[in-house]
Amino acid sequence: MTAKARRTDGRRKRSAKTNILITGVTTSIGRNLVNHLLNDPRVGVIFGVARSDKPYYFMDLPPNKFVYRSSDILKYRELKNLFLSKTFRNAKINTVIHLAFQNRPIPGEDTHRLNVEGTRDLLGKCIETPGITKFIFKSSDVVYKLLPHNPTMLDENADLNFDPNADQWIKDRVDADMICRAFMDNRKVNIVILRMSNIIGRNIDGQLNAYFDSKPLLKTAGFNPMVNLLHMKDVIQAITLALMKDVQGIYNIAGLDTAPITTFAQLNGSTVLSLPEQLLAPVNWLQRKLGLTHYYYSVDKERQKYTALLDISKARRELGYRPLGRIEF
């Protein structure tokens, strides 16, 4: 083989690697994902983006494999500069994993802008940027409409929550999910939506995590729905599979642990207080004011009553996803 051929072959091999841009890289999922992908030989460069300055835990990572950039994707100029930057172009990014999402329903315009407009702008930029072939969006099971007569297992075609009275945070999640879905027809970027069940673990900024940390834990009297908990190990597995497999579409991702909500509360050692539905919102408000919880009951009104487990057969079939992690309380 001539030197030129070897160089061409080497370039091809380099470009065959998956070079990834991760938004919201400072989130718990982002951090775990980076640590996992750094050890994956199929991954070339990881370009991490978040609003904050480079945190201490990314300082020791190899600079040839991991690049960090502080950028606010909500600002159009910053987003544009990010995609035009030399570092970005040199990294030959071909995949974007969008994790920059406000996972707790903290009220405010910024939450809506990040969750909906941020997703739309980023996806638009990915489609118009040559070289990007995949966009992975971490969605959530809160997008599904919960009703007492729903089947226990919801597949990807289940009704979404378009209830006009739904909490704004849920509406934002549905909007973001729908934006990604609407762009699936484009011929340039494969869009993968991963609708995940409740991720439980340390430093996870999620509703159910906040729920189990509540003191006491409030429950709707007369209801005890089944819930599924997702281990970080499985979150990483699902994203990695979506990254490496040549797929497009929506996938439900759930974990191994499924039981009634009070079973998990008991395992967690929580004190459970069952109250009539009408009292839960004011008591939860009081709890938040007293600093006893970060949980927002208004978002989870239906989830407190009705079971909705995710059917992961499509993810099993097409991604090869197999849940492995058990939650330790």
Added chain:
Amino acid sequence: MNRYQREKALALARRLLPPEEFERVMSIEINDLGFGFDQFGMEKESAIIAYSLARYVHKYWFRVESDGHDNIPLKGPAILASNHSGVLPIDAVMVCVDVAIKLAKPRVVRAVVDNFAGFLPWVNVFFYRVGQVVGARRNFIDLLHSGEICAVFPEGTRGIGKPFSQRYNLVKFNVGFIELSLTTKTPIVPVAVVGAEEQAPMLGNLKPLARLLGFPYFPITPLFPLLGPLGFIPLPTQYHIRFGEPIEFYREYGPKTVNDPEAVRMLADKVQLAIQDMVNQQLESRSSVFGFGEDEQYDRQSASN
């Protein structure tokens, strides 16, 4: 239930059941997801304790007489399609208990309950824990695919809430169970229940109140609302349950039949007619609604012969 409550429940069941019966029901298996529940929320200990209590109602309150258990498969999926009556769904409970008692190896019958049960606090949890599921098509398919035996009441709440004057006249069957039988190739076992109509004769229906409360009907019976909640206690009528020969439409009609509404309706009508015939036969052979003194009558007849 937590571990302690489960132990207590099983200890109570052990006291309520004869030893060999306790061992027998302990052999039921559920598709445990790791915490003692299946995906529909069924818990073995809850089902056993509910069975232990309902067995007494079956034996002493309703004094259930039943036949045709050979028609129920000992394993694999089956759909038990039954008539439905009596204001409260006690006939469903008796069918489930009867199957568990009479089969050589007890099977948990997964009754498909009406959607409104999911709204009712505490009731929904009880139903799920003892193995009942909300009547969503997907739930039904999942159960049949996992080889469970399902009970359906194709008359729905129209059957259970029909006036006493219409007793034992089956109302038009819903067709969903036929579609699922054809697509999943599952036999339908027709079930006729006699005795439930008279347990709480429905004299009237307060429809505005029912609408307000979100119930399918609000019954007026000889005892309710006169006696308040006590009025819900059913009269001790004698139940007669008959399990008919399995109907296997899927052998003759392919899964594509579900796209022909008229054919599906015709098949549902056939099942309805089969059950109506069984009900009529049982009514003809029934000598008394309450069945008290039937034994003495029988003894007298035997003695005179």
